Amino acid sequence: MLIGRHSFIRQNKLSDVVGRIDYISNPKRQEHLYATYQTEGATPEFWKNLARENQLDFKASGTTGKCIEGREFIIALPESFVEYKADDVVRLFTESFYKRYSVECSAALHHNKKMTNYHIHLVFSERKMLEHPEVKIATRNMFYDEQGNHRRTKKEILDEQGNLRAGCSIIPKGEVYESHIFTKKDEWFKSDAFTREVKEMFTEIINSHVKVESEKLSVFQQGGVYLATKKIGKNNPKAEEIKADNAARQEWNRTVDVALVEGVPEEDILTVKRERITDKTLQSIRTHGWLPDMLQQIIRGAKDFLQEMIFKFKLPPKPIPKIDLQEWNEMRTLMEKLQKQSQAMKFAQQEISSLKKQLSETTGFFKGKARKSLEGKIEQSEKQEKRIHTDMEQTVKQAGYPDVQSFAKTYQKSEKLVREYNEELRAWKNQTEPKKEKLSEPSKKASIREKLHRYQQESMQQPKQTAKKKSMDRGR
Known part of the structure; x- marks a missing residue:
């Protein structure tokens, strides 16, 4: 099964939170603004006070760079979401975030100018209001x-x-010269784990509301078999470069899907990605610097290699058992129980045989008492034998067989089918496993070459006395 599209959910840092909120929610500044939503405490005054306190703390810390006043998530939505009421959509995502993280939010739902990207901007605070604010007046x-x-x-x-x-x-x-009306920034909001958690939450919300299975999304796995594509921002001077780069990445991702369907192991795909994309890109950057065209060539070269690998990797179909293995396990358990009962009955029969032999040898006028004791023991053992046999009959009948003979015949036929399946499975594994080792051949060859080179070096550096010893040995 081919993997669906990945969700696009990106986090941005905001150095002007008030200006950003005005930009995303102002109808005069947005051509296609459909709805806005704010949590109860997210008033204009809240955002102004938040920006002011962030700036004061930033200045007091002596840190260089820009002060981060707030953060924002951009959430791309499937186009089918236009069928839902815009107010409901923006409220759903904002309230879901607020309920989970309990920080104030302001959000807006847009289309881009070309009407190709339906998305939400969700701005949130990294701080909460203090229950008892501290305000100092000059x-x-x-x-x-x-x-x-x-x-x-x-x-x-x-x-x-x-x-x-x-x-x-x-x-x-x-006027106020110092105020503390907010808690400190929550460090969790800076972490990659938080961003990933939010992506998974929003992706789950999207998937629970799409009407077509093909529109369902997945969160991109860092370090997985796929290559992430990049979003092309508005008026980006490198738009054409990114577009070409994305095209190469998408070619790789499509080839990966084919490889997975054809049965190429993920470990092998990851090895190709690491050796032929990651390693070669790093080597290219060290040697030539950053060359976008070179990256595209590297990705396409890796894609071609993976395609060759797919053509060679003809995974035979995995054998299918001709019997229900769960049913077979139940039959085997039943057989083990019968075998234990059979052993007990065999022991009873041996005991009876031994006692009867003793009885036949116990003769004479004065052996009456001994004979009577042996006859009692024989009777007890025969009763035990019958009881065990009755248990065996009841065991097979409870399992749905008319008698032991019917079960034994069924078991033997089933055992033959399972044996055939195990042999087919073993042959299948022998066919497929060598193909998994093909990727390691170059590294094995390299290792052999290194050892050979080392042996040559060692032989060249041997002391002269070794040569003398050899000549003496030859003289002998």
């Missing part, structure tokens, strides 16, 4: 230098002309 003007450090006087943040230096700031008396 009792006098507060002065801060370029590093965000508090200065006692205004003079300390002015240049020689008496102007406020760039990067310095003043917080007037009566």
Whole structure:
């Protein structure tokens, strides 16, 4: 069975969370905006306060780069989702995220300009509101230098002309100069595990609402047999390069599907991917630098190699047992039980035979008591023999056979069929297993070459006395 398309769910960092929310939810800025949705606490004031506190903490930390004020998931939806009410769709995804992670969210449902990509933008906070916010009001003007450090006087943040230096700031008396109304950022939201968890959750939601089986999606497995394709962003200067790269990757992925259906083991496909794509790409980058055309050539070369492998890999059909193996297991269990009963009955019969022989040898006028004891033992053993035989008959009847003979005949025929199946299965494994070893042949040859080279080096470096010894040996 061919694997379906992978879901596209990407996480972005936001350095201007207020501006991003306005961009995704403003009808004046979006040509195809269908619906927006916000969790209860996700007011404009919430996002402004969140951005402000993130910026203050970022500045106080002295970290370089951009402050991350929030995060966003872009969720591509199957086109069939246009049949559902837009408000319901955006609410479903947003509330599912909120119920799981309990952070405020703002979301919007769009089409792109070409009407080919139906998707949701879901912006979320990495922080939660504190139950008891801490807000400090300035009792006098507060002065801060370029590093965000508090200065006692205004003079300390002015240049020689008496102007406020760039990067310095003043917080007037009566305004908030420090506030903590949010918890610290949850580090979980930075992890790959979180992103993967969200992808799986949203993919599951999508799959539970598609109406056609072929529209079901799967989460791309990093390190698996497939190659991931890249999304081409708006006005991307490398759009044509990415498009060509994606085409090569899709060729590889289609060939992988054929290989899997034809029975090529995943381990072999992964080996081809590692040796002929990953390793060769790294080697190319070290030697020539980044060459997009070279990557495409490498991928297509690996694809051609995999195709040759498929043509050679003619996996014979796996043998099918001519008998229900579960039924056979039940028959074998029954036979084991009968064999134990048979052993017990055989022991009783031997005992009877031995006692009767003793009885025949016990003669004479004074042996009456001994004969009577032996006759009692024989009677007990015969009763035991009959009881065991009755148990055997009941055992086979309970299993649906009229008598032991019928079961024995059925068992022998079934045993022959199972033996034939096991022989066919063994032959099938012998046919298929050597093909799995073909990939390791080059490495084996390389290993042999290395050993041969080492032996040659060792022989060339042997001390001269060895040569003398050999000549002496020849002289003998």
